[in-house]
Amino acid sequence: MSGMKLARVAMAATALLLLAVSPARADWLRAESDRFVIYSDGDERTLRVYVQKLETFDRVLRLFMGLPMEEAPPRKLPIYLIGNQRDLVHVLPGAVQNQTGVYIPAEQDIFAVATRSRNDDSTLLHEYAHHFMFQNFNFPYPAWFVEGFAEYYAATNIQTGRVEVGLPNEQAVGWLQHGQWMEMEDLLAGRALNASGDRFNATYYPLAWLLMHWFMGDEERRASMQAYLLDVGSGGDPVEALQTHTGLTTRDLRAALRSYMRERISITRVNYVFPTVPVTVERLPPSANDLLLVNQQLKVVQGDDHDALVAQIRTLSARHPGDPFAQLVLGRAEIMFGDPQQGEATLTALLQQQPDHVEALQLLALARMDGASEHPDGYDVAMNEMRGFLQRAYQADDANYFTFLLIAQNRIGEPGYPSDNDLLAWELAYTIAPQLGQARFGLAQALMAHDRNAEAVTLLQPLANNAHNPQIAEVARTLIARAEAGLNSSDEAATAWDDEALEATDSFDPE
Incomplete structure (x- = not known):
């Protein structure tokens, strides 16, 4: 050979x-x-x-x-x-x-x-x-309940024809058996972070799970939990409310939880035939193999090395010339962190293939918003083009929260803001995406401007109990105090928080 x-x-x-x-x-x-x-x-x-x-x-x-x-x-x-x-x-x-x-x-x-x-x-x-x-x-659930709820139901075993809820959390039990429990007063009051504020107490999640499980493990305790939550939600002190509705001091509660953990933890078995749903x-x-996950990273907007990220996406998208998804991801990367003009050209080419591509229209609107602030001479032209893109996005999908969010955000600071239409845009964004802090803060501000302060307080209270992002929680508590004092957006004291609130809600703590 x-x-x-x-x-x-x-x-x-x-x-x-x-x-x-x-x-x-x-x-x-x-x-x-x-x-x-x-x-x-x-x-x-x-x-x-x-x-x-x-x-x-x-x-x-x-x-x-x-x-x-x-x-x-x-x-x-x-x-x-x-x-x-x-x-x-x-x-x-x-x-x-x-x-x-x-x-x-x-x-x-x-x-x-x-x-x-x-x-x-x-x-x-x-x-x-x-x-x-x-x-x-x-x-306004207390912070421990928010985490305890998620931990309790996360331990659900779903099999064909059988569902078990409230299974033992072995990892949580291990932490509680061998770790130093945080003070019950701190747990109930939502003080989950350590003294320096940089991390959670190691037993916070396990104790939140155990307390939730203890309440759920007995019909009488479940009833007392409902009364406790209503009391705290109405402004009651979380430590005092516990003793009022359970008859236990925090010392008694700690002992009850230790005893409950040593017993056989109750499991709820659901006798219900759940349907099989259609799936396409x-x-x-x-x-998608190259770009699906990195496209989500662009939406998260974390990290500092944006130049390297854009360079990576340029290389990856070049492997798929003319591919609509590759064009979308490249256009997003360029508009957010690279060459906005190139990004607009890429997304415009995508719209020639798919005129109703909602994300492309939203990104072009976002580019016009950013460009208008940088080039005041062409502000009116850019704003008109932006509104055109958002109108097309709405016509293509009338239930997309980001479209409504952009419509509402674009109006902040404009004459007559917030009008009835502005309030409607915020309400639609919130209704579709109540999980989004920006939607809650924006709608709360618009409600305060319309002298609907009680509704604004209701919206903000869940954010005030946010144990993951102390900055958002602090801004929410400040706004609640101003709303309860009867201030609206025409008062100088009420408008001072706008920039701080918007900056705070641009960040998040991933779970």
């Missing part, structure tokens, strides 16, 4: 070896049901099982909360299922080691990312429980 033939044989053998140890990445699939849009680069069967499980979980929560079983939210939640924790950094570069999922209520998208697991879906169920609570209950599955184009 000649040397050239030997070389070709060796190259072929090497290629086969590489294929054997490095299988090609599976294409991304997109599944859609009544309440979810789920993306996965795993197999279709596993994806369909996930969709059914989440649809059942939503109905379990509805059953326990007394909500209509078949009611669907105005917006489906996108979820990205990834193969391992390493893929999470493609969305959230600052993800901590061993983090298995994240829920992100960002301005451009509200979505979750979770690792696929055959045996443990608790992270994904925890995140959806948060999403569900904010979607359906505008009530489609295979995404090859561009």
